[in-house]
Amino acid sequence: MTQKTKRHNDPALAEARRNQVLCAAADCFRRKGYHGAGMAEISKTAGMSAGHIYNYFASKEAIIESIVERDMEEMFSIFKEFADKPGDRVTVLLDGLDRGVERHTDLSQGALDLEMLAEAARNEKVANLLRESDSHARDSMRELLVGERGPLQGTALEEVNARIEVMFSVMGGLLLRKMLNPDLDINELLKALRPTMKTLLLPFE
Amino acid sequence: MTQKTKRHNDPALAEARRNQVLCAAADCFRRKGYHGAGMAEISKTAGMSAGHIYNYFASKEAIIESIVERDMEEMFSIFKEFADKPGDRVTVLLDGLDRGVERHTDLSQGALDLEMLAEAARNEKVANLLRESDSHARDSMRELLVGERGPLQGTALEEVNARIEVMFSVMGGLLLRKMLNPDLDINELLKALRPTMKTLLLPFE
Numbered sequence: 001m002t003q004k005t006k007r008h009n010d011p012a013l014a015e016a017r018r019n020q021v022l023c024a025a026a027d028c029f030r031r032k033g034y035h036g037a038g039m040a041e042i043s044k045t046a047g048m049s050a051g052h053i054y055n056y057f058a059s060k061e062a063i064i065e066s067i068v069e070r071d072m073e074e075m076f077s078i079f080k081e082f083a084d085k086p087g088d089r090v091t092v093l094l095d096g097l098d099r100g101v102e103r104h105t106d107l108s109q110g111a112l113d114l115e116m117l118a119e120a121a122r123n124e125k126v127a128n129l130l131r132e133s134d135s136h137a138r139d140s141m142r143e144l145l146v147g148e149r150g151p152l153q154g155t156a157l158e159e160v161n162a163r164i165e166v167m168f169s170v171m172g173g174l175l176l177r178k179m180l181n182p183d184l185d186i187n188e189l190l191k192a193l194r195p196t197m198k199t200l201l202l203p204f205e
Numbered sequence: 206m207t208q209k210t211k212r213h214n215d216p217a218l219a220e221a222r223r224n225q226v227l228c229a230a231a232d233c234f235r236r237k238g239y240h241g242a243g244m245a246e247i248s249k250t251a252g253m254s255a256g257h258i259y260n261y262f263a264s265k266e267a268i269i270e271s272i273v274e275r276d277m278e279e280m281f282s283i284f285k286e287f288a289d290k291p292g293d294r295v296t297v298l299l300d301g302l303d304r305g306v307e308r309h310t311d312l313s314q315g316a317l318d319l320e321m322l323a324e325a326a327r328n329e330k331v332a333n334l335l336r337e338s339d340s341h342a343r344d345s346m347r348e349l350l351v352g353e354r355g356p357l358q359g360t361a362l363e364e365v366n367a368r369i370e371v372m373f374s375v376m377g378g379l380l381l382r383k384m385l386n387p388d389l390d391i392n393e394l395l396k397a398l399r400p401t402m403k404t405l406l407l408p409f410e
Contacts, residue, residue: 030326030327031327032240032327033240033241035237035240035241036238036240110326111323111327114319114322114323115323117319117323117381117385118238118319118320119238120384121315121316121319121384122236122237122316130384130385131385131386131387135386138386158390158393159396161390161393162390162393162394162396162398165382165386165389165393165394165397166375166394166397166398166401168378168381168382168385169374169375169378169379169381169382170371170374170375170378172378172382172385173373173374173377173378173379176322176373176377176378176380177370177373177374177377179322179325180322180335180336181336181339181340181343184370185363185366188363188366188370189367189371191364191367192367192368192371192405193371195404195409196371196404196405199401199403199404200397200401204400
């Protein structure tokens with residue numbers, strides 16, 4: 001791969017190079033941990049000089065920021081898809097459950113997510129990035145659930161927030177399940193997960 | 206702290222020294238990551254010489270093995286408590302939910318758990334330790350749920366296993382929730398978590 005590629009002139013090429021760095025960095029963070037993966041390692045994995053990488057990302061922090069942003073964009077496009085689907089929200093969300101489970105039991109994505117979470121426990125900047133992204137995700141989910149009923153207040157707001165916490169807890173917990181039980185049967189899991197999610201989406205008795 | 210303490214003669218003292226190492230190591234793993242925390246760092250944090258530590262633990266792997274074992278023992282004692290309680294299993298487990306939530310939203314324990322899980326994604330030995338422990342936890346939970354109904358087979362066994370996966374997913378996911386949402390209101394969360402767990406503990410409609 002030539003290191004002398006003309007930069008910034010071609011936006012598509014610049015985007016491809018940025019992606020090349022993000023994929024290499026994700027790979028290094030998984031293998032060595034965020035802390036253990038230096039720019040030299042990322043540069044070697046990406047097949048680009050460190051100098052070339054610095055044209056796109058000022059630091060390792062800028063790289064992880066972009067990884068979190070990319071995940072957020074993916075998440076927003078899924079929420080938008082759900083919002084655009086006709087039919088009641090409960091059916092739309094239950095129909096989308098398979099896809100959510102698939103995303104959250106992908107071991108390669110899961111390893112990166114776990115590494116970012118472990119790093120967040122000791123790195124306030126990474127923690128803030130993930131918290132901001134999570135806060136946006138909760139907002140999107142609340143909007144999807146509440147919809148035209150307009151902004152909630154008081155007890156109703158607290159209740160929907162608590163339900164979202166439990167939903168996110170189940171889905172986030174799936175990252176751990178596939179890692180801890182390699183024999184996990186996704187189809188069997190879905191049979192128990194669907195009624196659980198239904199409980200969270202319908203009014204409590 | 207004297208480094209010349211007579212070792213092994215006093216079992217209580219040996220146990221105290223082992224605990225001192227385990228606590229220091231847990232602290233280092235949280236701060237530096239498992240990979241980043243060497244025996245020198247652990248020895249400094251424990252206030253014991255590396256040579257002294259090697260009397261109790263042959264390697265860093267032996268230390269993490271002991272940490273996982275200690276967590277397992279704690280878990281078994283909780284399962285045993287549940288099993289010994291009078292009343293139906295659903296009530297006993299729902300009554301114990303507060304305690305489970307407290308344990309799974311403890312940020313200091315959570316940071317260590319996340320670090321071990323992230324390390325498991327790149328370290329087969331750590332992965333196997335955690336998987337073995339998780340397999341025992343699933344067995345204990347199954348025994349608690351099935352009880353005198355005796356060993357299950359076929360569809361009934363698959364169903365109870367899937368429910369356990371979802372229960373463990375919710376509880377494990379709580380580790381992430383407290384980290385990602387520092388404003389998480391545990392009492393509100395429990396209001397949504399209780400009906401969710403009830404769905405998983407009672408026959409599906």
